[in-house]
Amino acid sequence: MSSFFDLPPLPQVPVAGSDNTFPVRRVFCVGRNYAAHAAEMGVEVDREAPFYFTKTPWAICHTGSTIPYPLETENYHYEMEFVVAIGKPAFRVSIDNAMDAVFGYACGLDMTRRDLQLAARAKQRPWDLGKDVEDSAVIAPISPAADFAIADQRIALSVNGEVKQDAHLTDLIWSVPEIIAHLSRFYHLQPGDLIYTGTPAGVGPVVAGDVIEGTIDGLAPVTLTLGAAE
Template identity: 75%
Template sequence: MTKTLFASPAWPTVPVEGEDAVYPVHRVFCVGRNYAAHAAEMGVEVDREAPFYFTKSALTILPTGETYPYPPGTENFHYEMEFVVAIGKPAFRVPVDQALDAVYGYATGLDMTRRDLQLAARAKQRPWDLGKDVEGSAVIASLTKAAAFGPVGDQRIQLTVDGELRQDARLSDLIWSVAELVSDLSKYYHLAPGDLIYTGTPAGVGAVVPGDVIRGTIDGLAPVELTVGQPE
């Protein structure tokens, strides 16, 4: 076996409802501006010609229920509640009408964002990495298998901070459907088991501070929770 120069972390994993085995995460794709109301609150127009994406390292995955320190380099740390898709079969250049065959399951997730850094980068037409690819920022609850969840329709997606409702929408508000996203991404990547797609956030995003407790729910899925800790 090849020796490594230092200890290398294992792939992060996500529990699966009703299973002893866990789902290893290899890649995290995120969809930008997939709810019209959120695009409007961010002062941008929806690109209806095609979805667009950014990525996070798999090592940003954080299990639900954790307390995570307020990240460095920001004074405007935002929550974004998201519906997460887990790929279960290889998919490359799949048509929309076959794309759901590649889906293993779904989960609730949080795309935590250093908003001030994201907006500064956007203003200079630079990549969003400092704002988005943040340690511990891809929070996720346990997966529910696609068959158990059923068709994606008008399930309610909500987020509260310290019990106060901040985001409230329906999955039917998604501009690009799950099938359309999987099909489109498969034009550019060989999608495979271990790939997650965070499908975008509804309107109502906002800042949190140390001590805040974030809780997100989607009908039919396990909730996701995060407590914002003190900065290190």
């Protein structure tokens, strides 16, 4: 049998120092993984286990893009994130072995229709309309794991040159190996999966014309420009 129509190919992310690209299979996001961000959102940190939401691969947006202000929101927020790219299968892996699955790391933005997210949260509904937004998983080129060692790197974000978020990777509540080990209990992680590991405090709204830049020491920066609404 043949299909009635063809689907677009999976998004591809550039890899620093390579002509090959990283095809995106799935996008997992960790919620409330910085204590100060949880506090500013008015919620307690769940220290028993991390929790997640997902975005479709077609939410991927390349750094340097200009996108229209998204549909049906009046409160669109930036969230700067450290992104982990999975390059090997991982299923029920231990914390000690979790890093073997890592392909590399990147700067990313988890853009959020905050008004829709909070409305859903208040009604105890899923966050999909607030989080799984077209062009909302912004990502810079991936640096191979061999070229980057997780330590006390600064993670920061500015809007129009003004610093809004400023923290360190050591501020993560759940570390990268802990996240991979935990997530692999619920999913067969595979090459092409991305994990956005959470955002520091300082999230806030952007409007048409704003330019966002996110940085993590040692990684390629991620930038995004907001255009006029459609």
